[in-house]
Amino acid sequence: MIWIDNISKSYGERLALDSVSIQVDENEIFGLIGPDGAGKTSLFRILCSLIVPDSGKARIGNLDVVKDYRKIRKIIGYMPGRFSLYQDLTVEENLEFFATIFGTSIKENYDLIRDIYIHIEPFKNRKAGELSGGMKQKLALSCALIHRPEVLILDEPTTGVDAVSRKEFWEMLSRIREEGITIMVSTPYMDEAQLCDRVAFLQNGKLLTINTPEGIIQAYPKDILSIQSDNLYGVLMDVRNYPLVHSSLLFGHEVHYTEKGKSINQYQLKEYLKRKGHANVEMNLMKPGIEDSFLELMKE
Amino acid sequence: MKSFYGFIRKEFLHIFRDPRTLLILFGMPIAQIMIFGYVVTNEIRDIPIAILDQSKDQATREIGNKLISSGYFNLVMNLTSLDEVEPAMKRGNVKEVIVFEPDFRKKLESGIPGSVQIIADASDPNTANLIVNYTFGIMQDYMKQYQQGKPNIITPEVRMIYNEGLKGVYMFVPGTMALILMLISAMMTSISISREKELGTMEVLMVSPIKPFQIVVGKVVPYIVLSFINAVVIILLGFFVFGLPVKGSLILLLLESLLFISLALSLGILISTVSNSQMVAMFISLLGLMLPTILLSGFIYPIENMPLVLQLISNLMPPKWFIIVIKNIMIKGEGWQYIWKETLIMIGMTAFFLLVAIRKFKIRLE
Known part of the structure; x- marks a missing residue:
């Protein structure tokens, strides 16, 4: 048309x-x-x-x-x-x-x-x-x-x-x-x-x-981790200084995190955050949303 | 055609729904006519005058006292020779000098008319004319008491200096009419078109089957109607409030007004094509139209007294021609043969402005 x-x-x-x-x-x-x-x-x-x-x-x-x-x-x-x-x-x-x-x-x-x-x-x-x-x-x-x-x-x-x-x-x-x-x-x-x-x-x-929106989400190239904490802002700041970080973005009550490689080494990240004094941190692998896809596109 | 009527209907709704627009449309003409009519022309009080009495007899003293006690005049100087007249006017702020010739009373008694010279500062022609008329009236009043049946024996000899022709008197009705029609027609249309641009509605109008030509005409029609009503109101006010009759053909006067309204509207459209906001449109209208109308059209300052350059520029001022036309019709009562040239000039200007405006009117946003 x-x-x-x-x-x-x-x-x-x-x-x-x-x-x-x-x-x-x-x-x-x-x-x-x-x-x-x-x-x-x-x-x-x-x-x-x-x-x-x-x-x-x-x-x-x-x-x-x-x-x-x-x-x-x-x-x-x-x-x-x-x-x-x-x-x-x-x-x-x-x-x-x-x-x-x-x-x-x-x-x-x-x-x-x-x-x-x-x-x-x-x-x-x-x-x-x-x-x-x-x-x-x-x-x-x-x-x-x-x-x-x-x-x-x-x-x-x-x-x-x-x-x-x-x-x-x-x-x-x-x-x-x-x-x-x-x-x-x-x-x-x-x-x-x-x-x-x-x-x-x-x-x-x-x-x-x-x-299509689904196509865009499927084309997302990396694993993505949702991080929750009672000190979310502190976590965000520290994660940004983490050597392996590719992107870390605040989405409401969680931080969406990706690493330079495709997959994420959760154990290493947890240890890093512990050293920085963040004990109470919850991490879950998640399906990327359309916003993650767009933000990734904008980064490229 | 139906969509065109819809457009005009919408324009009228805009006008009647906005109190400010209504105030400008109908309040301003009446206010201006009243202001120019009363405030500007009628303030005669304590005018500083000087008397050069070469006779110094009972009659001249009585006339002098009568003038001063009237409240209109204030004697600030007694002069002794004609040489002092000009310095007195220049330095002493004297607006009028009254000169009695020698042996004034003797002449009156022997039946020979006595001469009084009235010299008025006509740099403000309206005031000068009024001062002279008041002086003249007071003298005649005195003569009526004095002569009791004898023929009129004082001949005041009036001489206007600084503006000998006294052009510009009783100009306020034709001038105000030109000013108001110019302002309402040009300013209001340019504002109303640029308002559509400013508020973004022009964007929507453009993305519709309605043609630019229809938009412009649709904008203009309501203002033609309203301006015409204004012209009639002004003529009526001039007649009933200020006693200014229409000596010539009323129909011709109305037709010429309509022509001038069209001229002003085409200027308004032209302004709207170059301005994107109401503020800009208003400033261009005020500075580009109102000031020249007041200053260069012969409305307040007589064109004959201007420097040559300004006289030439004044030919470009549309209101100049309209003022000439309505003065000829209203005050002199002349017909078509005396105004066809000015009419043709106005038609030419209208055509020119319309052509430029239509050429400049955009069918797109850029």
Whole structure:
């Protein structure tokens, strides 16, 4: 459905996208993961025909994003990263406005947005600027969907949204996909990668990997050890000075630890930590998560 | 077409939902007309004057007393010769000198008109005109008491110095009209377009089937309507509050106003294409439009008195032409044959600005 072929884009000296190629299949949820400044927004803006790539080509369906920009703008639904609705208009007025400029009406496509809109309908006479973050996102999604686009492009839709709303939001996306809409979504939250069919990981404008979430986890090259302790911070500091350490990262209440070799010598590590005064340490080999995979990719 | 109406509807919602916009749209015109009308022109109190009495008789003394006791004037100097007039005005801050010719009363008694020369500092033309009119009124009042039926025998001879033509009097209604229409049309549209850029909604609008042309026209239509209402309000205020009648054709006046509104709007669109935030749009509008409108259009300072360079620059100021047109229609009551040149200039400017604005209007973000 979406072909991105060797796209490069720079702003002055800074290279924002460096020969990125991605193919998105019809009717899949494709995630674009990457830290801030990775080039996610630039890529989406190119797809939406808002900016022109320096080199490379991109198509949606069989429409070129540069040449056929008029037609492209009819078949995509775009939700920018920043909340971009009219804050002084009410929820209903916003939705109505976007329906009319796309030449449709709320009634016509109500069934498509019903599941989402139903959450905010009780507040339909409230001004959009007075909504909570989660509700704003729902309204923006409704507005992006109101004309039943073929492709939905969502730029960091869950940034700044509470955990419950984020979960709801992803549930909505899978329902939208069932309607036959292809979704491309970006997020800085690595844990959300697992909710996509396939993900691409972007850093500094470079594409590091494209795979299914499972594929990315399976490609993880090392054993990984979870360390827990009552003095977690002290353990972390000391582990970092351990000669064999490859990576040691704090994940909530545990430290994820890998060694330079593939496997880990747990006994030696325990002895080292004991010498440093950490007696009460618990270690378990664990399955890597998607975040471990991404962090490893970023390290490389 | 339906989507276009939807767009215009949205614009009206923005305007009517924002108290600040409403205040600027409807509060400012009334406030400005009142300020320029009352405060700027009507403050005649304790004006410092000097008298050069070459006659020193009963009549001249009585006229002098009448002037001073009126409360409008304050005698600061008695002059003894004509040579002292200019120094007095320059150094003594005297705004008006009244010169009585020798043997003033004798002439009056023998039926020959007595001459009084009134010299006024017209560097502030409005005030000068008022001072002279007040002085003149007081003298005539005196004459009525004095002559009781005899023909008018004092002929005051008025001479305005520093601005002999006294251009710029009663300019405030045409000038304010130009100022307000310029400000509202250009500033409000440029702000409203750049607000969409600033808040990111332009990004969403661009990724929609609505055409840039429709966005611009949709932005402009509400302000055409509202500015036109303003123009009518100003004409009505001028008539009912300040008694400034429209001597020429009202329809012609309204059509010219509409033309000027379009001109200002096209300028507003042009400004919005170069500014990405409301602040920038506002500053460009205020500095680039309001100041020149006030200073260079002949609204406050007569163009004839400017240095040649500024006179040439003033030709580029759209409000200059509009002020000439409405002055001709409202005050002189002239018709189409006297304003077609200015009208053509305004049409040309509108076309030019629109063309540049449309060429510069972006279909993409960069």
